[in-house]
Amino acid sequence: MADTPRRPLLNPVLRFTKDPRPEGISGGGKSAGGIKVERLDRQRQALAAQFAGLATEAVRRPRFDGRVVLYAAMFDDSLAPTWTPSDLFQAMRDARLIAPWRTGYLVEIAADELPTYARLVQLTSLAKDQVDISRVESVRLFAEEDAAGSLDAAWEAAPQSKDGRAFVIWLMPLRGREAAEELIETFAALRDGVIAPLPPLLDSVVGELDADVPAALRHSLRAAAGGDRINMAVREYRLRRRSRTTVIVPTRDALRQLVASGTVFRIEPVQPINSTSPGQGREPDRPLPSQMAAFPIVGVVDGGMTAASYRAAEAWRAPPLIRDGVADAPHGNRVTSLIVQGHDWNNNLTLPPLYCQVGTVQAVARKGARAFVDPQDFIAYLDGVMAANPGTGVWNFSLNQPEPCALDSVSPLGHDIALLARKHRVLPVISIGNKPGARLKPPADCEAAVTVGGRLHGDNGAPAGECPVSLSGPGPANMLKPDLSHFSHVRALGGTVISGSSFSTALTSPLAAHTMQRVREPSPDLVKALLLHNSDGEIFDPSLGFGTPMAETMPWECRPGFVTLQWTASLRPGAAFHWELPIPQSLRKIGKLRGAGTLTAILNPHPMVTDYAGPNYFSVRLATALQYQRGYTKKGTPKFHNLLGSLETEKITEQEARAIDHKWSPIRHHRNNFQSIGFDGDALRIYARVYARDLFLYGYTGADEVPGMETVFVLSLGTGNENDDVYNELRDQLGAFVESAVIEADIDVDNRGL
Numbered sequence: 001m002a003d004t005p006r007r008p009l010l011n012p013v014l015r016f017t018k019d020p021r022p023e024g025i026s027g028g029g030k031s032a033g034g035i036k037v038e039r040l041d042r043q044r045q046a047l048a049a050q051f052a053g054l055a056t057e058a059v060r061r062p063r064f065d066g067r068v069v070l071y072a073a074m075f076d077d078s079l080a081p082t083w084t085p086s087d088l089f090q091a092m093r094d095a096r097l098i099a100p101w102r103t104g105y106l107v108e109i110a111a112d113e114l115p116t117y118a119r120l121v122q123l124t125s126l127a128k129d130q131v132d133i134s135r136v137e138s139v140r141l142f143a144e145e146d147a148a149g150s151l152d153a154a155w156e157a158a159p160q161s162k163d164g165r166a167f168v169i170w171l172m173p174l175r176g177r178e179a180a181e182e183l184i185e186t187f188a189a190l191r192d193g194v195i196a197p198l199p200p201l202l203d204s205v206v207g208e209l210d211a212d213v214p215a216a217l218r219h220s221l222r223a224a225a226g227g228d229r230i231n232m233a234v235r236e237y238r239l240r241r242r243s244r245t246t247v248i249v250p251t252r253d254a255l256r257q258l259v260a261s262g263t264v265f266r267i268e269p270v271q272p273i274n275s276t277s278p279g280q281g282r283e284p285d286r287p288l289p290s291q292m293a294a295f296p297i298v299g300v301v302d303g304g305m306t307a308a309s310y311r312a313a314e315a316w317r318a319p320p321l322i323r324d325g326v327a328d329a330p331h332g333n334r335v336t337s338l339i340v341q342g343h344d345w346n347n348n349l350t351l352p353p354l355y356c357q358v359g360t361v362q363a364v365a366r367k368g369a370r371a372f373v374d375p376q377d378f379i380a381y382l383d384g385v386m387a388a389n390p391g392t393g394v395w396n397f398s399l400n401q402p403e404p405c406a407l408d409s410v411s412p413l414g415h416d417i418a419l420l421a422r423k424h425r426v427l428p429v430i431s432i433g434n435k436p437g438a439r440l441k442p443p444a445d446c447e448a449a450v451t452v453g454g455r456l457h458g459d460n461g462a463p464a465g466e467c468p469v470s471l472s473g474p475g476p477a478n479m480l481k482p483d484l485s486h487f488s489h490v491r492a493l494g495g496t497v498i499s500g501s502s503f504s505t506a507l508t509s510p511l512a513a514h515t516m517q518r519v520r521e522p523s524p525d526l527v528k529a530l531l532l533h534n535s536d537g538e539i540f541d542p543s544l545g546f547g548t549p550m551a552e553t554m555p556w557e558c559r560p561g562f563v564t565l566q567w568t569a570s571l572r573p574g575a576a577f578h579w580e581l582p583i584p585q586s587l588r589k590i591g592k593l594r595g596a597g598t599l600t601a602i603l604n605p606h607p608m609v610t611d612y613a614g615p616n617y618f619s620v621r622l623a624t625a626l627q628y629q630r631g632y633t634k635k636g637t638p639k640f641h642n643l644l645g646s647l648e649t650e651k652i653t654e655q656e657a658r659a660i661d662h663k664w665s666p667i668r669h670h671r672n673n674f675q676s677i678g679f680d681g682d683a684l685r686i687y688a689r690v691y692a693r694d695l696f697l698y699g700y701t702g703a704d705e706v707p708g709m710e711t712v713f714v715l716s717l718g719t720g721n722e723n724d725d726v727y728n729e730l731r732d733q734l735g736a737f738v739e740s741a742v743i744e745a746d747i748d749v750d751n752r753g754l
Contacts, residue, residue, distance in 0.1 A: 010557040011727045012742035013530070013714075015520065016567040016734070020577035020688070030087060032127040036077075036134035043133050047121045050139050055114035061141055062262025064186070065179035068111050069142040069172060069262075073104040078135035080654040081693030088132035093117075096175050097696045099265075100616035102408065106142060108174055144259045148267045151259065155252050157403075158269035159372055163196055164250035166270040166374065168412055171233065171243045172263055173612055180241055184234050187263040191230065194254045194261075195247040201226035201380040205319060213319055217388035221319070224384035229376070242612055244412060246270060246374050265612065271401035271442065273378060273413070274367050275303055275331040275502060288312050288341065289355055296513035297357045298339050299395040299426075301382065303328030304362030305336045307493060313340045313357050315392075318385045320362035322373065328366035331502065335398045336360075337493035338506035345491045349461040350551040354510040359392050361385055364399050379416045386424040393426050393524070394513040397449075398502035400433040400441040408615045410476050411442035414449075415611040421448035422606045427516065427524035429509045431501040432482045433471045444482070445475040447605065447618075447666060450512060450528050452505040453545055454488025463487070463536060463548040470501040472543040477617035478664040482545035483528070484508060484535060511549055518556045518742055525602045526566060526712045530555035532669055533564070533600040533714040539671070540662075546669055556742045562596075562718030563727040566741050570708035571603075571690045573620070579686040581626075582733040583679075586724035587717065593677035595719045595726075599626050599644045601688065603666040604710040610697050619697060620709055621664045624688040628679045640685055643677070644670040686715065 058068045072085060085105065089095040094110040095117075109117075121133050148154055158165035171187065174180045191197075202225040209218050226232050229245050237243035249255045258264060288310075289295075297315045304320060304327045313336075320327065336358050343351040363378060365371035386395070397417070405411055421428050428449035433441030444451045454470025455463055466472075467488040475481035486504040491497055508531075515530055516522045534555040537547025549555060558564045563584070571577055587595045601624045608619040625645025629638045658664060692706045700706060718726040731738055 010553065010560070011563070012740045012744070013519075013556050013558060013564045013566055014731060014738045015741035016565040016579070016738055018579055018734075018737040020569055020579050022575040022577050024575055025689075030082075030128045030131045032130075034083070034131040035127065040130060040134040043136065044122050047133060047136065047139060048118045051114050051118035051121065054139065054141055055111070055118065057141060058111040058114060062186075062260070063111055064174060064182040064262070065176055066110055066112060067108050067174065067176060067179045069098070070107050070109060070139050071101060071104060071142055071146070072107055072139050073102070073137045075135055075137045076103070076655055079103060081691075083131070083135045084694070085132040085136050086696065087126075087128035088136065093120075098173050098175055099610075099697065100613045100694055102614060104136075108176065108179065147264045148259050151252070151255055154267065154269055155255055159272065161248055161372060164248045164254070166198070166246060166372070167249055167255075167267050168244065168246055168270055168375070169258070169264050170266040170612065171237050172265040173242045175241055180238065183263050184237060186261055188230070188234065190258060190261060190263070193250070194257045195230070195249055197229035198246055198248060198374055200228065201377055202384070205321060205381060209319060214388070217318065217385070220388040221381070221384035223387070224380045226380065242610070244611070246376050270374065271403055271413075273364060273373055273375065273399055273401055275328045275364050275399050292355065292357055295355045295357050296394070296517040297359055297392045298509045298513050299359040299361055299386070299389065299392045300332065300336055300339060301361040301363055301395060301397050302335050302399065303330070303332035303364045303366065305329070305332050305358070305360045307333040307336065310336055310340055310358070315357040315359055316389055317360040318362070321378065321381045322362055322365050322371060326365050326369045326371045327362050328364050331366070331398070332360075332362070332364070334492040334494065334498065335396065335502060335506045338490065338503055339396060339509050342490070342492075342507045342510065346487070349457055349487055349490070350463075351507065352511070352551050352554065354514050356510045356513050359389055375413050375416070379420065382417075382420055383423075386420060386426060390424070393516045393522070394509055395426055395428050396506060396509040397428055397430040397443065398505045400431060400444065402441065404437050404439040404441055405445045405476055407439075407476055410445050410447075410611055410617045412611065414443040414445040414447075417443050417446045418448040418609075421446070421524060422604070425524060427512055427527055429505055429512055431505040432473065434469050434500050434502075435471060437471055440471050440473050440475055440481055445479060447479060447609070448524065450484060450508065450531060451475075451482040451545070452501060452508045453482035453485040453543060454499070454501045454504045455485040455544060455548060456489060457487050466543040467499070467501075467504075469499045470504065470543070473545070474542050474662070477615055478658055478662045480540050480545070480662055480665050480667055483532060483667075484546060484548060485544040486548055508549070511555065515555045518554075520741055520743055523568065523712065525604055525710070526568065529600045529602045529712050529714045530566070532667070533598055533716065540669070558716070558727055559718070560722040561720040561724055561726065562716050563730045564714065564716040565738065566712065566714045568710060568712050569688070571622075571688060571711050572708050573690050573692040573703040573706050576687060576689045581684045581686060582730065583682060583684055584717065584726045584729040584733070586719055586726045586729060590676070593628060593643070593679055594675055595717060596673045597626060597644050598671045598716045599624065599668070599686075600714045601668045602712050603690065605666050608692065608698065608706065608709070613694060613697065616694055618664045618666060619694045620690055620692050620706070622666065622668055622688065622690055622711060624668050624686070624713070625670070626715065627685045627687050628677065629681045629683075629685070630679050638680070640687070643674060643684065644672050645687075686713070688713070
């Protein structure tokens with residue numbers, strides 16, 4: 001049996017309050033040095049011929065205000081944001097970049113300008129134009145198959161309703177006002193036999209609210225409800241030039257007409273939202289602690305909860321989205337049992353004794369049930385429920401859609417849950433999904449979530465190897481998913497051993513909820529960073545993520561022989577930010593640096609994300625490192641080297657930086673042991689810098705217009721030797737610039753009778 005006795009709180013994590021020192025960065029830009037001279041002449045001829053051909057072809061394509069959409073593919077060595085072809089395609093030439101797409105960009109261009117472009121690329125002497133010409137590999141018109149792939153396959157995969165089949169569609173993101181209005185007119189006309197809207201959002205839920213539903217929840221659900229889906233999509237498109245909605249398409253021919261209209265940028269079948277269907281089992285006979293109301297609440301988005309023995313742990317219950325008899329209540333009961341008392345069900349595993357309350361959200365149908373849930377309805381429902389329960393900071397999603405995440409784009413469900421999480425400042429904890437399949441399943445690609453994969457346990461109850469049931473990552477857009485892994489072969493309600501990433505997720509949520517309860521002024525990203533920081537992995541693993549949180553030390557505590565600092569900063573592009581940190585005596589007592597460290601940082605990328613950007617989902621990224629000084633530059637300034645940090649991505653290609661260093665991931669996690677490192681001075685330096693790309697997506701003309709991006713940092717330093725008092729050394733050195741990050745409160749759990 002794993003030994004999990006109560007023990008006194010270890011040294012609490014410290015909050016670092018010192019402001020960073022910004023250092024201006026002189027920007028570059030395109031110049032003659034960026035021209036790929038060896039292929040410029042070849043590309044002049046190739047692009048001229050392609051533009052000339054497009055001028056003829058455009059006559060047969062849908063046009064809005066005389067404009068067509070083309071795809072400009074970039075060479076592999078030209079994918080870095082520096083080489084965005086914004087000089088060749090500019091408004092003065094009646095052309096605009098509208099979205100990154102695949103390995104290039106979509107361009108809105110006046111069809112009448114295509115012959116002009118054929119001459120321009122041959123004759124221009126402007127260096128910036130020549131840079132772009134030498135780096136654009138090819139141009140072609142956006143085609144119907146680009147939006148939908150195989151129409152027959154899409155039709156067969158779409159769920160059936162009484163009026164047709166359901167599809168999610170994205171409207172083509174045209175930037176010109178007149179072009180957008182013409183697109184809206186064409187799209188609206190498709191209601192005449194080609195598309196039909198679904199019922200208004202939350203129509204069935206709001207219509208059945210009774211007097212027993214709390215007033216705040218009734219108000220939130222009614223506020224989240226909506227009217228005609230197509231009209232709502234048109235209003236959003238007119239406002240933002242981007243819009244997504246769900247429509248019913250009656251026939252295959254109607255689907256072809258929809259795609260041929262040119263109004264659709266992307267279309268895919270609606271996916272159901274399901275859990276893994278378990279069997280029935282007995283309810284536990286053990287009582288719960290008497291002070292359950294003192295424990296944090298986890299919102300459980302699942303098949304509901306019918307187990308009477310867990311009513312005492314239910315803090316609130318939302319009106320069901322899925323009716324009784326169709327909802328996957330057995331799965332919801334098992335997930336609930338693990339969230340409330342997973343350590344009791346699995347006292348042979350190394351799990352900390354963390355009880356939780358639950359909020360019940362009955363929103364998932366069992367597999368095989370004839371229940372169509374539109375993801376837009378699902379999101380509107382969650383919006384209302386989250387708004388009505390602001391005291392619930394962690395939400396468990398042990399659910400997935402059946403089709404794997406695309407490699408080059410974030411799923412609609414993953415994106416929408418991220419928007420909800422950022423709006424309500426909550427932390428979703430989401431399962432990565434189970435086999436069959438080769439890749440994680442939506443919404444496991446939610447950037448704001450802690451995505452959890454499965455993991456086996458050893459004979460001693462400690463974390464072991466990969467789970468044969470759970471899927472693996474990484475995710476799209478350079479996401480490092482799963483974030484964490486946890487035991488996936490466990491006992492839950494029913495008493496038998498069950499397996500799956502659903503249950504790994506349910507074991508992770510209580511730790512997240514207790515961390516949020518214990519940390520002062522917690523943000524979801526801070527809680528996520530503390531969990532990742534406290535994991536047992538050395539490097540990211542596509543199956544195990546960053547590992548499993550350690551049971552012997554809580555995320556809000558410092559490990560013996562270490563000191564941990566956490567802080568938050570608002571960082572803007574165009575500057576490097578530095579924090580100085582005195583070097584504790586224990587790390588330098590041999591005259592050289594010796595010890596170990598971990599630096600975890602999470603960038604909140606909102607509002608600089610877009611689901612229209614494919615692999616360029618993130619328009620900002622973070623570089624960070626812990627550095628030591630040694631030597632001087634040629635200009636006589638101190639030279640800094642990374643003690644903890646990433647590759648120097650400027651010295652490798654963009655493709656290599658994305659593949660090896662996951663350059664555009666919003667998470668940076670660096671861990672290193674260091675021995676006998678020579679250094680100068682008395683301080684280390686934390687370095688951070690934010691970079692931005694694809695500014696045209698947001699109407700920005702320069703990086704100075706990008707808002708400050710909230711970033712959380714967690715840094716641990718130490719020797720691992722309990723006799724080295726690194727904690728007090730650094731705390732004393734920093735003085736007024738640190739304070740306890742933890743609310744000093746203990747809940748005594750009365751285990752008598754359990």
